[in-house]
Amino acid sequence: MPEIQFREALRQAMTEEMERDENVMLMGEEVGEYNGAYKVSEGMLAKFGPRRVLDTPISESAFSGIGVGAAMCGLRPIVEFMSWSFSLVAFDQLYNNAANVRYMSGGQFKVPVVFRGGNGIAHQLGATHSHRVEALYSRVPGLVVVSPSTPYDAKGLLKSSIRCDDPVMFLESELMLNDRGEVPEGDYTIPLGVADIKRAGDDVTLICWSKCVKMCLKAAEELEKHDVSAEVIDLRTLRPLDMPMIAESIRKTHRCVVVDEDWGYCGMGDGIRAKIYDELFDELDAPVARVSSEEVPVPFNHHLELAMQPSVEKVIAKVNEICYR
C-alpha cells in the first residue's frame, strides 16, 4: 500500500467522491487558486474547475449557510473551514440551521453537507485560533461529528461523511496533515459511529481521538514497560458515540482514562465519562479519569502552550493514579 500524507488522504477522498458524484463540490477560503491554506485541496481546482471548487470571500456565515441550503436542494457540498475556530462566526448556521432544518420541517429535507477543517491547538496560534470545537457540536442532536487520527481512517471516514445524508462536522488537525500512513488507492469506506481499537490491552482503557491517539499509543508503550497493559480506543466518531465498543473494553479493564485536548468542564471528555458512569458504574474499579487541557485560554508562548495540554507524561501519571500504583 502506498504511504501518503494525511492531507493527501483527505484530498483523495474528496477527489474520488467528486468523480463519483457530480453533486459533490468543494467551497471555502483559498481552496482553489491558492490550493488550500494547508494544501489539502492542492490541484483540485485544476482538476475540477471553478464550478466545483470555489474560493469564497471571508464570509463564514454566508458560505456555511450556502452549504446547508444547497444540501437541502440536492447538492452534497463539502465546506472547508480554514480552521474550525472560524466556525464560531458562523455558529448559528451550524447549531441552528444545519441541525434543525430536518426536524422543523417534519423530515421533509435531508442535509448532506460536510464541514471540514483543522480543529484544536496547533502551534502558537493563540487563544482565538486554537479552539477545540468537538464538545460544541457533539452535543447537538441532528449533527454527526467525526475526527480521524490516521491517514487511512481520514480517507475512509471522509468518504463515508460525504456519502452521509446528514450534516457531518469533520474535525482534522493542522498538526497531523504531514503525518504519513498507508492508504489504499481507490475506494473504501469506514463506517460512521464505529470506534477502533488502535492497541489492545487488559488493564486500562485509554479513550481518545484525533491528535491524542498518538499520545495515548506512546503512553501505552511506556506503560507496557511497567507491566501495565493499556487498550487504546480511537473513537473516530464523537456523535453518535460507539458505546458498545467502549463498554466491551471497560468490562475487560474496569479502568478508564479519557484524553481530551479541550478544557475539562462540560467538555467532550465529561460527556463521554458521564455515559460510562451511567452505563458501567458497577464495572468500574476506579473513577473514570480525564486528562484534558488546563482551564485557561490558549497562551501564545510555546512552553505555556505545551504545559496547558495533555501529554504522554500526564496520561501515564493519570493511569498510575487510577491503577493505584
Next chain:
Amino acid sequence: MPEIQFREALRQAMTEEMERDENVMLMGEEVGEYNGAYKVSEGMLAKFGPRRVLDTPISESAFSGIGVGAAMCGLRPIVEFMSWSFSLVAFDQLYNNAANVRYMSGGQFKVPVVFRGGNGIAHQLGATHSHRVEALYSRVPGLVVVSPSTPYDAKGLLKSSIRCDDPVMFLESELMLNDRGEVPEGDYTIPLGVADIKRAGDDVTLICWSKCVKMCLKAAEELEKHDVSAEVIDLRTLRPLDMPMIAESIRKTHRCVVVDEDWGYCGMGDGIRAKIYDELFDELDAPVARVSSEEVPVPFNHHLELAMQPSVEKVIAKVNEICYR
C-alpha cells in the same frame, strides 16, 4: 418585604446600579421605547433617557461587541439579549472577545459587561428559540455564568454581576418573569460563586438552577411523603461552580441527582457530575444521576415539548432509582 415579580426584581437591580454608577447603561433590542420585549426594562428609558437606555437594531454581533469594547474602555454595559438563543449569531463576540481579551493582553484590560436575557425552553417557541446556553458559556475560562431561580436572588445576583469586573452571562427564564417573591427595596447583593440550599435534606442531593429549582422543590415535597429527605441545592452561579457546598451536601447524603433542562451529552449536567465523580467518588453510594431533556431539537407541539423536558415525575423516578427503592 414587598412581594414583586421576577422582572421587577431585575429592573430594580438595573435601576439601582444605574443610579449608583454613571458608567452603567443598558442596550438591546426593544429595551427602550417598547419597554422591553418582556417588559423587564419598563420605564427605564423614561427614567434614564436615550443616552443610557439604547434601542439597538437586530445586530447581535455588533451590540455584543460594542458591549465588550465599551467595557474595555471604562463603561459597565448591560446588554440584553431578547433571548439567549439569539446570542448564537454573536457567538464569536462572547466566546472569543469577551473571554480572551484580558488574557491575550496580559491582563491590561478588564471586561465588566453583563449579558442578560431569557434562556432555555419557554412555551412552543420551537427548536431555534429554545436553546439552553449554560453549557456553551460555562465551559469558557474568562466568563462567569449566573442563573437565578427567585426574584430575591435575581436582584442580588444581578447587582453583583453589574459590579463584577469580569464578563457575566446572566441567564434568566422567560417563564419565570411573572413569578412573585419577597424582595427588599434598596441595596443588597448576593455573592457570585456561592450556591444556596433551598431546602435541607439528608437522603439525596438534588442539584439544579433556574427554572428547575421549583421543580426540584416540588419533587422534594413529594419524596418527603415517602420518607425520602431531599436536599435541594440551587447553584445560582454555574461558573465558577460552588464545589464546597456540593461536597458538603454529598458527604451527608451520598446520593445525587443533577437536573438539567439542556440535552444531556456534554451538557452542564455532565460537567457538574464529572466534578462530583472526580472529587467525591468514594462518598457515592450510587451513580450521580442526571435528569435532562431528551436529545432532540425542541419540538413545537406542546405535548412533545413537555415530554422532552425534565419534570417532577422524572426527578422523583430518578431519585427512587438511585435510592434503590
Next chain:
Amino acid sequence: MSVAHSVEHSPVKSETVGQVERDRLRMMMLIRRFEERTYQEYTKPGQRIGGFCHLYSGQEAVAVGIAALYQKEKDYLINGYRDHGHSLALGMEARPAMAELFGRATGCSKGKGGSMHYFQAEVGNIGGHGIVGGQIPLGTGAAFSCWYKKTGGVCFTLFGDGAINQGTFNEALNLASLWKLPCIYIVENNHMAMGTQVDRSSAERDLAKRGSGFNMPFRNVDGNDVDVVIEEFGKAVDRARRGEGPSYLVANTYRFRGHSMSDAMKYRTKEELERARQRDPITIYDKRLRERGFIDDAWVESTESEVRSIVDDAVKFADASPHPDLSELYTDILSENYPLQK
C-alpha cells in the same frame, strides 16, 4: 401590459380572460381570511394555537406577486417566520397550514415546526425560519444549487426591514453577486421591526440604498400593488434566469396586525392605520379588477364566502386532527441509521 408581462411569467394557464387576475385576488382574500381567523383562534379563550405567531395581513401583494412569477418545478422560496401567506400563495392547502398552527400531526411540518416553520418541499418552499437573517445564506444556497445544476431556477429570499441589520445580509449579498447566483433578495419593508421603526434601525432610511454596495440592481417597489410587484420583480427574475445574477428589491408595504400576538402596538396611531387601510393591497386590486370588468359584487361575495368556508374547514380539520404521537419526538432528527456503512 403588466398583465401581459405577468401572464408570460405565470405558470397559471388561464382559460378565460381575467381568470389569472381573479385567482390572484382570490388568493389575497384567502390569505387575509386565514390570518384574521388565526388571530381569532389565537386570542379566544381555550387558546388552541401557541407560540409566536406573526400575521401577514396587509402584505399579501408581495407573496401573491411572487407566486405569479414562481415556477414550481425549479424555483425555491425561503422566508422568515412571517410565512403563512407565502406558503398559501405557493399552493399549500389551508388544512395543513392551520393544522401546523395547532401543532397537529397533519400539519405541514407534522406539528414540529409551528407558525414560524412552514415547509413544503415538493413546491420548493424551503421554509419559514425563526432566526432573523438566518435564512439569507440558506436561500443563497438554494440559488447556488440552481446555478450549479443550471436549471434556470431562482430562489426568492425574503426577509424583513429589521433583518438587513444582520451580518448575513452583507455576507450573502456580496457572495451571490460575486458568483452571479440567481437569488432574488426581497425586503418586505413593513416599516417596523417589532416595535422599532426603520428610521430607528437603519442609518440609511432608504432601504434600497442598503443594497447599493454589492454591484447588483437595487430598487424600491410598491409592495401593496400586486401588478407592480409582478412587473418589477419580474425584471429581476428574468435577469436571474438569464444568468446575470441576483437583485435586491425593497417591497414597501404595511402590516395591519401587531408584530406577533403579544404586541399592544402602542407605537401606532389610529391615523397611521387609517392611511394604511387606504392602500390595502386587496382594496387596490379589487378596485382595479372591477374597473377592468373582471369582477363584480357577486364574484366578490361568492369568493368571500368561498375563502371563509375553506378556512372554517381548515380550522375544523386542524381541531379534529391528532397530536403527534410521543414517539414523533425521536423521528426526523437524522436521515441515516448509525453505525452507517455506505
Next chain:
Amino acid sequence: MSVAHSVEHSPVKSETVGQVERDRLRMMMLIRRFEERTYQEYTKPGQRIGGFCHLYSGQEAVAVGIAALYQKEKDYLINGYRDHGHSLALGMEARPAMAELFGRATGCSKGKGGSMHYFQAEVGNIGGHGIVGGQIPLGTGAAFSCWYKKTGGVCFTLFGDGAINQGTFNEALNLASLWKLPCIYIVENNHMAMGTQVDRSSAERDLAKRGSGFNMPFRNVDGNDVDVVIEEFGKAVDRARRGEGPSYLVANTYRFRGHSMSDAMKYRTKEELERARQRDPITIYDKRLRERGFIDDAWVESTESEVRSIVDDAVKFADASPHPDLSELYTDILSENYPLQK
C-alpha cells in the same frame, strides 16, 4: 497646507521646522526595519519566533498618518492581526514589541498574545485581533465609550479588504452611523486577502462603495502618501470629534511581504511588485522631504543606522528576556477573586 493641517492635529510639538515630518519618516523607517528584521528572525534556522506573523512593510503611511491625528489621552485604536506598525506608531517601544514575538514575559502582552495580539492600554491601543472582522464591533464599542463620556475622542477601527465581507462590517457600520458614534472605519486595502485578490472577494470592486449604504461619508484615500492620509483622515476625525458621526475610508496600499510567513506569493508577478516599489510610502515621503529641504543624505543615513540599532537592541532584549513563568498560565483570566462579594 497638509502640513499645517497635520500639525494642528498632531500631538507632537515641533521645535524646529520639519521636525514633525522627520519624525514621521523616521517612524516609517523604524517600522520597516522592525518588520524586515522580524522576517529574518522568523525565517532563520533555530527560529525563535513562532505562530502566525503578518508583516506591515509597505503600509506604513497609514499607521503613521493615523498617529499624526491620534490624541493619546482620549483616542483609541483597534486593528486586525497585522498590528506591529500601528503599535510602534502609537509609541510602543521596539523592545516589548519584539519580545512579544519571542513570546517572552517582557512582551507587550506578556508573551500571551503574540504577533496578532499587541495591546498597550495606556495609549488606548486596544489591540490586534486575530478573528477577521471580529474587532469591528469592539472598536465601535470604544467609540461608543467616547460618545457616552463625551470625551471628544475617536476610535480608529482598522481592518483589511477581506474583512469587509464579514457580517460584523454591516452590523457595526449601520449602528455607528445610526448613533453617530465617533468611529473612523479604515480599510487597509492592500488588494489581497491572503491569496485572494479584491476582485475575487468583493462583487463591488470599488471598496469605497461597499460603505455607501450607511449614510456616512465614504471615500478612497491614497494609503501610500502619509500627507494624503493625514489630510483625508483628518477630515473624518474632525467630523467625528464634532459629534457628526463615523466615516468609512479605504486606504489603498500594498504589502511587500506575503500574507504571513508561509505564503509563497505565487499569485504575484515581479512586475506587480516593481510597480508597487515605485509607490513605496517611504520613498515617496523621503523624496518630498528632500524637496522641502527637511532632510538630506546625512539625515537619512544616521536615521537608518539609528532605527537599525533600535531594532538590533530590541532583538537582543527579546532574546535575553525570560519566558513567562509557568504560573503565568493561570493569571490574567479573571479580574476578580471568587466567591465575589461586592
